[in-house]
Amino acid sequence: MAETLRNCKGCGKLFMYRGVKFCVDCLEKQAEDEHRIIDYVKANPLCTIVDIVRDTGIDEKIVRRLIEEGRLIQAGLEYEYPCSKCGEPIMSGQYCDKCAKKLRNEIFEEQRRRNDRTGLRYRQLSVTAGGKK
Numbered sequence: 001m002a003e004t005l006r007n008c009k010g011c012g013k014l015f016m017y018r019g020v021k022f023c024v025d026c027l028e029k030q031a032e033d034e035h036r037i038i039d040y041v042k043a044n045p046l047c048t049i050v051d052i053v054r055d056t057g058i059d060e061k062i063v064r065r066l067i068e069e070g071r072l073i074q075a076g077l078e079y080e081y082p083c084s085k086c087g088e089p090i091m092s093g094q095y096c097d098k099c100a101k102k103l104r105n106e107i108f109e110e111q112r113r114r115n116d117r118t119g120l121r122y123r124q125l126s127v128t129a130g131g132k133k
């Protein structure tokens with residue numbers, strides 16, 4: 001792959017892009033943050049995400065992303081945290097199974113509604129176009 005200069009997604013600095021969106025500094029920092037979070041959860045198995053953010057000083061977005069990606073489970077930790085919607089304890093992703101299913105249905109419904117509307121507009125347009133002839 002050709003090397004190009006890009007702005008790092010983390011710090012915005014220009015760096016040699018090799019298929020990873022972060023510069024070496026940011027990658028190192030991410031690995032460090034990950035270790036700190038894992039160590040913290042090991043020492044405090046009942047901590048909440050709020051505790052992790054407060055005690056490690058790591059940005060909540062980073063903490064959440066790491067947990068949602070299942071990095072703690074990969075590290076052998078069974079960490080439970082609340083579903084973003086209903087608060088049920090979950091171990092990966094953003095929502096519990098119930099909410100994920102509901103959300104999928106909502107998205108499906110929304111898409112269906114949107115398609116209906118598009119279909120309607122399409123019909124109206126073809127009527128107008130036909131009438132012009």
Ligand SMILES: [Zn+2]
Pocket residue numbers: 008009010011012013022023024025026027
């Ligand atoms: Zn960077």
Ligand SMILES: [Zn+2]
Pocket residue numbers: 083084085086087088095096097098099100
């Ligand atoms: Zn839920």
